[in-house]
Amino acid sequence: MAYSRNPAQAFKSESGTSRVGARSNLYTQTTHTQTAHAQTKSKLFGFITLSLIFAALIFTASAKASAVDDLNKRGQGEMSYLFWTLYSAEFYTTPTNSERALKLEYYRAIDSKDLVDATEDQWNKLGYSNNNIQRWLKPLYAMWPNVEAGSTLTIRVAEDNVSRFYFDEQPIGVIQDKQFGEAFLAIWLSENTSEPGLRKQLLGLNK
Known part of the structure; x- marks a missing residue:
């Protein structure tokens, strides 16, 4: 005699699996988004840091410039x-x-x-x-x-x-x-x- 699942149990099991899969996808998407934001912040911070260093070098160079430097x-x-x-x-x-x-x-x-x-x-x-x-x-x-x-x-x-x-x-x-x-x-x-x-x-x- 073949085994037959109770339809209600089967629906409950499939529904539970679906929710688990949805939560897993949501977690994965959230993780990817957070990683992307972190990378963007890191790049922005690096750009700002380089800009500040560049500006400081220009200021230092201009501060040291003199009308007689080449004499x-x-x-x-x-x-x-x-x-x-x-x-x-x-x-x-x-x-x-x-x-x-x-x-x-x-x-x-x-x-x-x-x-x-x-x-x-x-x-x-x-x-x-x-x-x-x-x-x-x-x-x-x-x-x-x-x-x-x-x-x-x-x-x-x-x-x-x-x-x-x-x-x-x-x-x-x-x-x-x-x-x-x-x-x-x-x-x-x-x-x-x-x-x-x-x-x-x-x-x-x-x-």
């Missing part, structure tokens, strides 16, 4: 007045002297007008004509900022005698007058400078 330092010294040291000065050139730069780092706060007035006074002492001096002063009044302790002001005179000024390593203006750069550097480098000791230091003549 050679000839010499350096300090300018003092009475009991105060006002600034340090560094003179840079190319090997052929085709480009020159003077970098000043201030130790005290000085108003921009006082800086320009002092420049005018030095040009008068060097014997430049009043017409030239007034022409050269005009862009300086418009360009130069007030300086604080730690501020830097750099002039770079290119091979074509165009002068570029930088404040705290950021460009602040260009003077196309071909006579300006030589006259400005003469304040420190001329044989008739009011600071011959500093001149020797800047030119490396006291070694």
